[in-house]
């Protein structure tokens with residue numbers, strides 16, 4: 001029967017969401033849209049109205065990735081929307097889709113350019129597509145992508161309103177690290193994406209992205225402490241969601257980093 005299935009999926013999504021928030025170090029969650037919006041100790045869940053900023057779990061399936069946070073962020077709506085030249089961005093995407101500059105074109109299923117409107121001016125940059133991304137042509141799908149979606153929603157953005165991409169647009173076989181020549185040949189596409197997206201703040205997901213964006217080579221711990229920037233835009237480096245899946249202890253550090261990311265975004269010009 002359809003109804004129990006949906007309920008089961010919803011409960012599983014709620015459980016996963018709460019587990020993520022706890023593992024990120026949260027001890028309270030604001031629930032409900034009424035006058036009593038004080039944080040409650042422990043994790044209580046109540047049904048909230050549509051569009052409630054504190055609405056608990058993301059919905060399972062399509063709704064989970066389309067953003068429980070749509071319309072959630074009061075500060076977001078007060079900020080001017082970044083006008084992204086979609087036509088120009090589409091042209092870059094077309095060029096990427098037929099690119100044969102480096103050997104990675106021989107083994108890719110398809111290129112993976114980027115996703116999201118970018119209208120908030122918040123851009124997430126990972127390393128390179130993995131197997132799921134190569135098959136679907138969309139960055140950050142699969143388990144790591146689902147975790148990134150929940151991280152984005154935890155700081156009151158929606159996946160649709162940020163922009164998500166990678167340094168490299170084709171999958172390196174076996175998910176190996178991209179080679180320096182591959183980065184050199186592919187990076188002009190990222191540079192052009194950034195010119196068109198005009199980000200207010202950038203989140204580098206993993207050491208590789210942090211190095212590519214900042215141009216300095218550090219350990220992940222050093223990247224997290226460093227004052228990084230890309231063409232004058234602040235870059236906050238944090239662990240790649242795939243690393244968090246391998247080591248859940250990292251989620252707490254990611255939570256600290258994305259809080260900082262939100263502050264940097266809020267204080268950006």
Ligand code: SF4
Nearest residue numbers: 099101102105170186
């Ligand atoms: S990885 Fe980049 S440079 Fe290499 S073929 Fe793909 S789009 Fe072209």
